[in-house]
Amino acid sequence: MSEITNTADRICGIVTTSGQSISANANAEIKAELDGLAKKLANLGFSAKGNFSTTSYENVIQSELPTTLREVRECKLKIFEILTKKFVESEAKKEINSGYLIPAQDDIPENPCGNITENSVVLLYGSSASIASKFPHSIARINGKSVAIFNMNENGNIYIDLDIESADGRKIVSIIKNSFSINTNNYYSIERPDRSTIIVFDRQKTRVLDVRYLNEKAIRVLGTFRSDGHTIIIEQKSTIVDGFRLSRTCVKSAIEDSVDFNIN
Known part of the structure; x- marks a missing residue:
């Protein structure tokens, strides 16, 4: 000052x-x-x-x-x-407008991965989940390209790298190392109700991204992720990968740069 x-x-x-x-x-x-x-x-x-x-x-x-x-x-x-x-x-x-998320103090919902070890974080995808022990960690890799990469800094804050596309392939928003880049002609709104949550709506008012850092051990992810003609839809109760619905699936990984869904 x-x-x-x-x-x-x-x-x-x-x-x-x-x-x-x-x-x-x-x-x-x-x-x-x-x-x-x-x-x-x-x-x-x-x-x-x-x-x-x-x-x-x-x-x-x-x-x-x-x-x-x-x-x-x-x-x-x-x-x-x-x-x-x-x-x-x-x-x-x-x-x-910064992309990092800090942990809230929410409870961890019941999930198929069960207890979380000391050095791990659970990512909740509807009724499915994955355990990440090291970062960066990707939701999916489509034709070799990582989609929605989660990183954690030394303070335990989460950084997200991803591109969100509309159904016609146009980019709605890019998040790169905590900064938003918006296509103002194609997005409807961004909401940050608190520093633990980010929500993005497209022009049709469809919620295309909803991420909440529940606490230091859990991240809840909802949204629609598209790349190269493939689509992953994560809803409250299920995850749909190219039309195939997953339920109560648990993926565990202990390596850096791990991925939950690999699509070729």
């Missing part, structure tokens, strides 16, 4: 010497200060992908800061409040 405080100090110096109205020169100086703040925060790891909009900050400052506000202490407080509020909103938006 020191960078925001220092920027507020300098902006107030500009405002208090600019007279009864903020001149064009003062506007340019304010914008330069905001641009400089954005670069400094990016260097610290914040909003490095453009969530921090200096234009919106500049507009907020000019609209919310009364022209009669000249006392330096009040000016600094007002600017600090405006910048901090916008910064927090920007970071919250960035957090929502």
